[in-house]
Amino acid sequence: MITHTARPLKVVLYEGNGALPLPPEARLKVMTALLDKGYAVSRVTPTSVTATPSDDHTLLLLGTFPQRQAPALEDVTGRIQIETRDITDLDPETVVALVDKTRGDKPMNEPGKWKPWFPVIDYSRCTNCMQCLSFCLFDVYGVSEENKIQVQNNDNCKTNCPACSRVCPEVAIMFPKYQAGPINGDDVSAADHGREKMKVDISSLLGGDIYSALKDRSAAAKSRFSKERSPDKALDERKKCLTKLVSDGFIPMDVLASLPSPDEILRKAEVAKARAAAALAAQPGAQPAS
Amino acid sequence: MPEAPVLLYCRCAYAQVVPSGVKNAVLAQLCESGTSFETVSDLCEMAAHRDPRLQQLAQCGRLRIAACYPRAVTGLFHQAGAPLPEGTEILNMRSQTAEDITQQMLRPADAPLPAPAVAAAEA
Ligand code: SF4
Ligand code: SF4
Numbered sequence: 110m111i112t113h114t115a116r117p118l119k120v121v122l123y124e125g126n127g128a129l130p131l132p133p134e135a136r137l138k139v140m141t142a143l144l145d146k147g148y149a150v151s152r153v154t155p156t157s158v159t160a161t162p163s164d165d166h167t168l169l170l171l172g173t174f175p176q177r178q179a180p181a182l183e184d185v186t187g188r189i190q191i192e193t194r195d196i197t198d199l200d201p202e203t204v205v206a207l208v209d210k211t212r213g214d215k216p217m218n219e220p221g222k223w224k225p226w227f228p229v230i231d232y233s234r235c236t237n238c239m240q241c242l243s244f245c246l247f248d249v250y251g252v253s254e255e256n257k258i259q260v261q262n263n264d265n266c267k268t269n270c271p272a273c274s275r276v277c278p279e280v281a282i283m284f285p286k287y288q289a290g291p292i293n294g295d296d297v298s299a300a301d302h303g304r305e306k307m308k309v310d311i312s313s314l315l316g317g318d319i320y321s322a323l324k325d326r327s328a329a330a331k332s333r334f335s336k337e338r339s340p341d342k343a344l345d346e347r348k349k350c351l352t353k354l355v356s357d358g359f360i361p362m363d364v365l366a367s368l369p370s371p372d373e374i375l376r377k378a379e380v381a382k383a384r385a386a387a388a389l390a391a392q393p394g395a396q397p398a399s
Numbered sequence: 400m401p402e403a404p405v406l407l408y409c410r411c412a413y414a415q416v417v418p419s420g421v422k423n424a425v426l427a428q429l430c431e432s433g434t435s436f437e438t439v440s441d442l443c444e445m446a447a448h449r450d451p452r453l454q455q456l457a458q459c460g461r462l463r464i465a466a467c468y469p470r471a472v473t474g475l476f477h478q479a480g481a482p483l484p485e486g487t488e489i490l491n492m493r494s495q496t497a498e499d500i501t502q503q504m505l506r507p508a509d510a511p512l513p514a515p516a517v518a519a520a521e522a
Contacts, residue, residue, distance in 0.1 A: 116445075116448070116450055116452070119452075133430065133431055136430045137426065137427050137430045137431075140426060140430060140438065141423070141426065144410040144412055144426075144438055144439075144440050145410065145412050145440070146440075147412065147413075147440045147441075147444075148440060149437075149438065149439045149440060149452065150437075150438045151435070151436070151437050151438070152429075152430070152435055152436050152438070153435050154433055154434060154435045156433050156434065156435075157403060157433075157434050157435040158403070158435060159405055159406070159435035159436060159437055218413075218444055218448075220412040220413045220440065220441070221413075223413070224413055224414055225413050225414070225441065225443040225444045225446070225447040227447060229446075229471060229474040229475055229478055230474060230477075230478065231470050231473075231474050232474070232477060233470075260478055263447050264447075283468075283470060283471050283474055285416070285443050285467060285468070285471040285472075285474075285475065286413075286414040286416050286443060287416075288416065290468075293416070293467070293468060293471065293493070294467060294468030294469070294470040294471025294472075294474070295468055295470075295494075296470075
């Protein structure tokens with residue numbers, strides 16, 4: 110489920126035939142101001158073409174036109190509504206205000222008001238082991254029709270928390286807005302693979318040994334699992350591990366504060382594990398559970 | 400003569416993980432050039448809500464992108480259901496200099512890609 114569906118208005122800074130080029134300084138300032146407000150902008154010159162993708166049926170074309178007269182334009186296909194405005198001598202703030210006005214009450218995300226924070230899978234590394242799916246308590250991960258791991262609910266992800274990237278044995282989970290590599294997408298080094306201990310520690314967040322539980326997905330294993338791991342012990346481990354991750358600066362404090370109640374965590378962990386086990390079992394070549 | 404690539408610049412406006420000196424300088428150089436180009440406020444923001452424009456960008460033939468780590472950019476497009484075509488060039492404003500990036504972005508269509516720029520197909 111994607112809840113952020115608001116798209117930026119498509120703006121074209123038009124310097125093609127029929128328009129005059131903008132003064133260089135003004136061009137940069139207008140472009141910067143629009144981008145920093147969240148708009149997507151194409152610059153069009155007479156010498157080269159560009160993609161100008163527009164899907165939202167409105168295109169706003171800005172330019173410096175002779176006699177300050179923006180031409181009336183119509184899309185030959187009739188699908189896109191083209192608005193035109195003359196911006197001769199307007200300062201960047203006024204241009205942004207004009208664009209805002211043209212957008213009207215069409216919703217749009219804005220920088221500073223929300224942060225796009227969600228895991229991105231590097232499929233060239235991912236082995237579809239489902240450990241991220243069984244780890245995440247917030248239903249961020251799901252499985253495609255082809256039984257492939259997928260990020261399905263971005264918006265459930267806890268802002269600034271890259272915890273699941275540490276669970277992935279293949280270092281295949283990235284958070285592009287993270288500061289450090291390889292989580293930010295930087296190359297994965299041999300040393301990045303040497304984090305087994307942290308992986309095991311994190312797995313205890315779920316209240317049990319998810320690795321062995323996933324390996325032998327049998328009813329017997331499940332009952333042994335629940336006998337061996339008392340909920341209290343599991344919660345103690347989880348707390349210890351989380352506190353360590355917070356003190357290391359890896360997980361922000363507010364993530365700890367926003368965790369569900371202990372009962373809810375245990376319930377969610379069970380559900381997540383079951384989904385992962387079902388997805389693994391459905392993979393081609395999977396051994397049927399005994 | 401190979402088809403001219405579409406140039407795409409990402410402003411990373413929603414989190415500012417790209418050094419502002421680099422992204423400002425790259426945008427300034429693109430603006431100074433006589434070329435047409437595409438810019439987006441934030442590819443991550445677009446990928447978050449599966450913006451269909453990503454698909455249109457991915458389908459526009461050859462692409463040269465100035466954004467951040469090629470693995471991240473490739474992953475974002477893929478996750479948004481808009482896998483980048485083979486041969487897409489991704490230049491990294493988090494690790495390369497502005498000079499390097501503009502040189503590579505604005506080089507002629509048939510000039511080879513100098514290291515360390517990475518083609519999405521290899522990333
Ligand atoms: S934990 Fe890593 S390798 Fe396993 S399915 Fe998730 S992303 Fe892929
Ligand atoms: S793709 Fe990279 S440069 Fe662009 S918004 Fe995302 S993190 Fe920033």
